[in-house]
Amino acid sequence: MRTLLLLLLCCHASSPGKHSLKYFFTALSGLPDFPEFVAAAVVDENLVVHCDGSKKLIELKHDWVEKVLEKDPHHMELYSAGCYEQEPVAFQATISDFKLRLNQSGGVHILQRMSGCEWDDETGEVVGFQQYGYDGEDFMSLDLTTETWTTPKPQAVITKLRWDAEIHTIKSYKYFLTTIFPEWLKMYVAFGRSFLLRTELPSVSLLQKTPSSPVSCLATGFYPHRASLVWRKDGEELHEEVDHGEILPNHDGTFQMSVDLDVSSVTPEDWSRYDCVFQLDGVAEDIVTKLEKDRIRSNWVKPSEKTAPISAAVVLLALTLIGTAGFIVYRKTKVKPTEETVPITAAVLALTFICAAGFIVHKKKKDKRRAL
Known part of the structure; x- marks a missing residue:
């Protein structure tokens, strides 16, 4: 089964001479800190329109996309309806239905639909597609030849039969996938030709x-x-x-x-x-x-080159601390505990760490000069 990421990046990859228009609708349930509904339009694997349903915001990613919407105002109306009017409600209802079929009571769930078409500008051939992914797996897809739904999930058969009975809805989907979307795709290619048909070497x-x-x-x-x-x-x-x-x-x-x-x-x-x-x-x-x-x-470095200076510094620090500890013990045996012993001990410790730090810096500079 493909994950939603693979569904987004890999499905219906275009071949030479072909162009694609894909609409991705994603709804989330049980995750309050994330938008409940987002959508995107992708032309030839390029993001052209992004929608945030919770903010009721539609963002056009390229200047030439505005020309497409100006040529067909009805286009923008459908974007608005799909972004924050009809589709968010429909998707939440579909999630509830899928949860019921899979006997799920709670938790986080993700529903995604990919709709679109491919158009071969050489042969004129058009292929439409529409499929659903649920919680990272394929769940339902529309077969335009038989005008029926297919599913790999036995639990979804009841939903499939109910959707099959909605003949007018399937006819509407088919009309958009094979007629309306190809017309929109041709407009995108016409207005965005300099961007979509460019060539950049890596x-x-x-x-x-x-x-x-x-x-x-x-x-x-x-x-x-x-x-x-x-x-x-x-x-x-x-x-x-x-x-x-x-x-x-x-x-x-x-x-x-x-x-x-x-x-x-x-x-x-x-x-x-x-x-x-x-x-x-x-x-x-x-x-x-x-x-x-x-x-x-490569940024790989030999282990010996990385550990040698540190090891030398650690050894010196350990020896110095041992000497310091010995000095403290000696002082305690020779001098009565007074307030004067505290400053002396602190001074010795400070001097110890200063010497150790100085050695580490000196060692690093020396190794650097050797490397050069």
Whole structure:
């Protein structure tokens, strides 16, 4: 089962020549410190509209989105209704229904719906989709071919049958998913063409935590998200020794991805046979990064280099404290307890710590000069 995060980032990933419009509606129950309802519109994996139902706030993420709403005022009316009028109430009712079907009495629960479409600007093909996720798992999805709901949860069969009987509602969903949403998507692409159809190449780095860790090839800052990142050996793509990461969004609207290579069995002589290759849709030239030790970035430091100065300082401090303790004991045996012994003891302790601190600073400066 996919989690809600995977549902948000990965479902219906666009392929070359295709564009996507997705609406995410999220309702929470049992969590008073968080908004009960939020929604978002995403075009080609770019957030374009965000809504906070509790604040009744709709935020447009790009200037060109305003042109879309100006061209179709009804568009904005539907956003308002979906953000803080109809949908919040409907979602809380749906959560109550799901809790009843799953025999849940309390606790924190999350309901998310993803609605939208894909449009192929080359063939004109349109695919609509609508599905629900509940508490991190797939719960219900609409099959537009049969015009019925499907569910992997046996407890949700009663809800599925009831929803199947609402034929007019299903017809309305289908009309929006296959007619209205594609029209909106085409407007978004038309007005946001310079932003949505741009190309940005990434920076590619080789990273490694420790000398025995896998070498990670990280590509970040690329757009669009239709890209691939692979490790090759002698020009052939590797599959067994690698671990592919997912494509993730950056805060600036670009994307990042990584792929790890297990180098534990790679001999030093064979390193030159490996390279990491990044490919971006629409760009003919690949970015090739050779597997070379001097290209690998790491903040790893040998344990001996980190512990040696500290160990020496600890030893000196321990010896000094032992000497101080001996002096105090000696004083107590030779001098009668008076008020004068307290200042003497305090002074000796202060002097001890000053000497220890001075040694530590001196040791660090000395090691730094050696390193340089």
